[in-house]
Amino acid sequence: MPKGKASASALLIPSLEAPAQNPDVFNHMASDGGSYSGSRPRRQCTTVQQTFPTHSTSKGSVVASSTVGSTTSVAGRGHGRQGPSRRLTDRRLESDQRWNVKVIGGTGIGESGTQFVSHMGIVSKLHCKIWQKDFVKLPTDIIDTIFRDLELLFRCDRTANTDKEILMHMSSMHRTWCGVLKKRHYTGKSFDDAIASVPASVNPQDWQIMCAKWNFSDEQRLAHDREPNRVEIFKIGRCKELPDDNEQWVDDESRSRYERMIQLSTPSLDSESGSTPISTEEAFISVMGKDRSGRIRCGGSRETCRTWYGTGEGSSSTDYQQQIRNIENNLRMEVEELRTEAQTGLRDG
Known part of the structure; x- marks a missing residue:
């Protein structure tokens, strides 16, 4: 067969050159014995010619013919990849017959x-x-x-x-x-x-x-390769994306808090307002409050103030240390009050 582009339908199966008058005919070659002519081996082959259905994108009938049948010798020579082709035997399916699979x-x-x-x-x-x-x-x-x-x-x-x-x-x-x-x-x-x-x-x-x-x-x-910020984590845990592209929040309070965070971290279109957008982390803390000792909101169960903010870095770490000192001072004050009450009771008694 002359070199050229084959159709998409013929890429999956070996084929021989189709008749020029019918480009939709695909020839499937199968070996069927062999013979010698002179010094050059000659192999007898069988081809099965199929006429595939003609399809149209518009609605309409599909016309197809498949025939199985008699064997006919084909005289002459064709051209294959390695020179003149071998002797061929042409076999067609008769009308209304199909291959059993x-x-x-x-x-x-x-x-x-x-x-x-x-x-x-x-x-x-x-x-x-x-x-x-x-x-x-x-x-x-x-x-x-x-x-x-x-x-x-x-x-x-x-x-x-x-x-x-x-x-x-x-x-x-x-x-x-x-x-x-x-x-x-x-x-x-x-x-x-x-x-x-x-x-x-x-x-x-x-x-x-x-x-x-x-x-x-x-x-x-x-977008998913980066780590989500706490505003995004807040939404993931409290909002469900519906198939119709709507959102279902667990409650109205969570929705209003999320909208407030987005408003604080998004530049305003009103130039006269003079409001400056803040980072998503600052917007989260502004709406949700500062993190309590030992817990990070929307940071996961493994996150603590120490792992989230680091040691001795940033204002949040300073707040963490200050909270610890306040707790210690409160405990000392409570101990002093209990001691004073005990001493007063002993005197009165």
């Missing part, structure tokens, strides 16, 4: 198993978007279309469990294909360059959406 674990077993798995990959690219990962959760009409196209060429015993396993295997194949595209056309490129690098066999609009999803995931990962 035994399916185990979602994959085809037997002589037609390889063709069945290859056709699964072709069908998944025809009917599923590049970003879809779990085919089991696809809409019912798409699932029915997938199995309708598979049954145009192959016959297997279908059960609910078998259908699920086939869809799961197709999902795995689709994710692997998507990962290969990401590595070749997205990774290591700027966002604009990645969008421009549209793989063959992929819709440009779908590729742009997929690149946007990858870019958003990268930004989220970078």
Whole structure:
């Protein structure tokens, strides 16, 4: 076959040159004995020509023909990768006949198993978007279309469990294909360059959406790599993100405190107010109060004043030391009062 770009459907299976008048015909080659002619070995091969269904993005019928049948010798020579091709035997499926395939674990077993798995990959690219990962959760009409196209060429015993396993295997194949595209056309490129690098066999609009999803995931990962501040931890522990993008707080007080923290740490749009934004840490302390001895609010169970602020660093560490001295002074005063009361009682008695 002359060197050139093959279609996406033919990448998964070995093929020979298709007839010029029908570009949708895929030739699958299988070895079938051999012979010698002169000093050059000649191998007799069998090809299976399949006419795959023609699909349209709009709603409409799917036209397909699959034939199995008689064997015809093909005279003449073709051209393969290593020179003139071998003698070929052409075999077509007769009308309304399909290959029988035994399916185990979602994959085809037997002589037609390889063709069945290859056709699964072709069908998944025809009917599923590049970003879809779990085919089991696809809409019912798409699932029915997938199995309708598979049954145009192959016959297997279908059960609910078998259908699920086939869809799961197709999902795995689709994710692997998507990962290969990401590595070749997205990774290591700027966002604009990645969008421009549209793989063959992929819709440009779908590729742009997929690149946007990858870019958003990268930004989220970078944001999550840093340690959250105490205002963010406060929200995580008291607010739940709902599927409809709304927020559900445990109580109104927590919501108002969070809004106050954000207000203090966000620059005001009113230039006449003269208010200067403060850091998120200062906003948290301003709303929630200073940390008590031995405990850090929204810092986790392992955090203490000593581990959070360090020893002898910052005003908060000074406050911590001052709190300890105040507690000691209070204890001394209480001891003195008890001693005085005891002495007074002895005198009165």
